[in-house]
Structures are given as C-alpha cells and as structure tokens.
Amino acid sequence: MNTTRRPGRHRPPGGANPIAELAVIARESAQPAMKGAAILAAAGGLVSTLAPPAEAESQSTASANAPAVTGPPATTWASGQTAVQATTVPSALTSIGFTRPRPGPRSAAAKVITDVIAEKEQQAAQRAVDAKREAQSRASRDLTRRSLTKTTGTSKGASNPAPSASNPTPSASNPTPSASNAAPSATAGGRSPYNWGSAGQCTWGVLNKWYQSEGYYPGGWTGNALVWGTRAANAGYTVSGTPRTRSIVVMQPGVHGSSSAGHLGWVTAVNGDRVTIIEMNALAGPFNYNTRTVTDISGMRYIYAP
Known part of the structure; x- marks a missing residue:
C-alpha cells in the first residue's frame, strides 16, 4: 500500500514526534516574536500531552496535601490546553536547543598594594620641600622688611634734617627731629588663622598684604x-x-575719596608727607589692586606691623 505524505502537521496515526514538531515550528516561524509564541504554545501542549491524567479525587487529595507554591497563575491557550508554569518553560526550550546564557563568575575586586616605605619617603620629601619654601619666603619677607625700613628712615631724615651750620635755627617748615615726630615702636596684638576681611574689598586686600609681609593675619x-x-x-x-x-593706613569717610564706610591701604613707602599705598576696591574696583601716592592729612591713622 502506498502512503502519501502531505505537507503540514498531518501525520499517519502513531507517527507523531513532539520534539520533531517543535523543531519544525521553530524553523518555519519567520519572525522572532512569532517564533517565541509558537514555541511556548507548542511547549504547553507538549507538556499537557505527556502529563498523565489524574482522577478528580486524587487531584483534590494531592492539592490538599501538597505544600503551597507561589508563582504566576497558569495561562490557558486558545486550544484549551493549560500552559506550564513559567519555571518549567526553560527546561522545555532547552530540549530543542534553546539555552539561557548564564552569567560568568564575578571577578574579585583588584587589591591595591601600597608600598608603605615608598609612601613615607615621598611624604618626607614633600615636607622637606615645604620647609625649604617656607624658609625662602621668610627670608624674602625679612629682606623686604629691612629694605623698606631703611628707605623710610632715609626719606624721613632727608625731609627733616637735624640743625646744622647752614641751618642753625629750626623753623616750622624745617623742625628738629624729636620723639613726637618719630614713629613709635610697634607692639604685637592678636592673630587670626584666616583672612577675615570681606572678599574683594579693601579689608580683605590689606589683610592679604599684611600676611604676605609678616606671615600671619x-x-x-x-x-x-x-x-x-x-x-x-x-x-x-x-x-x-x-x-x-x-x-595699614585707616582713612575716615571722605579722605582721598573714601566711602561712608572709610577706606584702607597697605603702606609701601613714605617720603615726607607723601605716602605710597597698595589698595583694593579703589581705582581698579573690587578684587583688584592699584597703587597710588597720597598726602598724609588729618583723618588718616596707621596700624603698625610689629
């Protein structure tokens, strides 16, 4: 007897192979979404076909004695077959060649090994560099201080000479130097660990100049x-x-253009009654310095650095 094999899912009785049918469905599905849906539907039908039937009484007894299982509810397909739970789907797909990629082992965090000896040597070298810079800065401040003091003494002596044969009688325009006419010795006061002036203003500017000269605020x-x-x-x-x-020269309001809050400057040179100052927030505006020479007049006082 000749048996005609027709295309499709029609097979002679007893000749059905579920695994082969799943492979055919997977191969003939054109789109990935259709492929996945067809495989899941066929897998559900396959599991339902292979599962042995159970009596209603035995099912109820098993349900009563079985432990509660949590998971997503079963899904019913259009064919009336009940799909397997989501936890059994991967094993059914694996039987036709689909595998879920497994993550590889996590790499251990790289350990950083610190060379304690080398680190201490670097710290010691850095401290030596910092100490050298501080010594150079201190020497520069001392040199500047001696130079400014010498220049000031020379200027005051030239502008206010002692009586001599050519100038025997002191006058109001050329008085004899006296204790009341000389700058008094300076005393030290409190110190601050930071510049407490208002940023960009004359207060901040003179404190910064004081620190550059004296090494503290x-x-x-x-x-x-x-x-x-x-x-x-x-x-x-x-x-x-x-x-x-x-x-620090302190100017009262209105003196040499000072505002109602007054004004400050750092004195860098004195020649008679002519005082050269560096000031912030004056001619150059906030955050900027400018230098100018003004006349020492009433309304000006000076805070000496010791």
Missing part, C-alpha cells in the same frame, strides 16, 4: 574700615598718626 577685631584704628589698638596693636611702611 592680624586679628581680634571686626567692623568697617573707619573703626579699624580704635579696634586694632584695643586688640594690642600700635596705632599712630605718623605714617610708616609695613602698616
């Missing part, structure tokens, strides 16, 4: 520029009406 008072003379004296610093280098 003066402290012990606060307030606008016009009160610095009185408050610096209360903090222990020498405040005088005689101009001197390495000092």
Whole structure:
C-alpha cells in the first residue's frame, strides 16, 4: 500500500514526534516574536500531552496535601490546553536547543598594594620641600622688611634734617627731629588663622598684604574700615598718626575719596608727607589692586606691623 505524505502537521496515526514538531515550528516561524509564541504554545501542549491524567479525587487529595507554591497563575491557550508554569518553560526550550546564557563568575575586586616605605619617603620629601619654601619666603619677607625700613628712615631724615651750620635755627617748615615726630615702636596684638576681611574689598586686600609681609593675619577685631584704628589698638596693636611702611593706613569717610564706610591701604613707602599705598576696591574696583601716592592729612591713622 502506498502512503502519501502531505505537507503540514498531518501525520499517519502513531507517527507523531513532539520534539520533531517543535523543531519544525521553530524553523518555519519567520519572525522572532512569532517564533517565541509558537514555541511556548507548542511547549504547553507538549507538556499537557505527556502529563498523565489524574482522577478528580486524587487531584483534590494531592492539592490538599501538597505544600503551597507561589508563582504566576497558569495561562490557558486558545486550544484549551493549560500552559506550564513559567519555571518549567526553560527546561522545555532547552530540549530543542534553546539555552539561557548564564552569567560568568564575578571577578574579585583588584587589591591595591601600597608600598608603605615608598609612601613615607615621598611624604618626607614633600615636607622637606615645604620647609625649604617656607624658609625662602621668610627670608624674602625679612629682606623686604629691612629694605623698606631703611628707605623710610632715609626719606624721613632727608625731609627733616637735624640743625646744622647752614641751618642753625629750626623753623616750622624745617623742625628738629624729636620723639613726637618719630614713629613709635610697634607692639604685637592678636592673630587670626584666616583672612577675615570681606572678599574683594579693601579689608580683605590689606589683610592679604599684611600676611604676605609678616606671615600671619592680624586679628581680634571686626567692623568697617573707619573703626579699624580704635579696634586694632584695643586688640594690642600700635596705632599712630605718623605714617610708616609695613602698616595699614585707616582713612575716615571722605579722605582721598573714601566711602561712608572709610577706606584702607597697605603702606609701601613714605617720603615726607607723601605716602605710597597698595589698595583694593579703589581705582581698579573690587578684587583688584592699584597703587597710588597720597598726602598724609588729618583723618588718616596707621596700624603698625610689629
């Protein structure tokens, strides 16, 4: 007898092979989404076909005695067959060649080995470099201080000479030097670990110049520029009406264009009654320095650096 094999899923009785049918479905599905849906549907039908039937009584007894299982509910396909739970799907797909990639073992975190000896040597070298820089900065400040003091003494002596044969009688225009005409000795006051002036203003600018010259910030008072003379004296610093280098000049409101809050400058040179200052937030505006020479007049006092 000749048996005609027709294309499709029609097979002679007893000739069905579920695994072969799954492979055919997977191969003939054109789109990945259709392929996955067809495989899941066929897998559900396959498991339902292979599962042995159970009596209603035995099923109810097994359900009563079986432990509770949590998981997604079963899905019913259009064919009326119940699909397997999601936890059994991967094993069914594996039987036709589909495998779920497994993550590889996690690589251990790389350990950083620190050379303690080398690290200590680097720290010691850095400390030596810092100490050398500090010594150079201190030497530079001392040299500048001696130079400014010498220049100031020479200028004051030239502008205010002692009586001589050519000038025997002192006059109001050329007085004899005296203790009242000389700058008093300076005393040290409080210190601050930081620049406490208002950023960009004259207060911040003069404190920065003081630090560059002396290596520390003066402290012990606060307030606008016009009160610095009185408050610096209360903090222990020498405040005088005689101009001197390495000092902060305090100008009252209106003096040389000062605002209602007063103004401050760092004195770099004195020649008679002509005082050269470096100031911030004046001619150059906030955060910028400029240099100018002004005349020492009433309303100007000087806070000496010791």
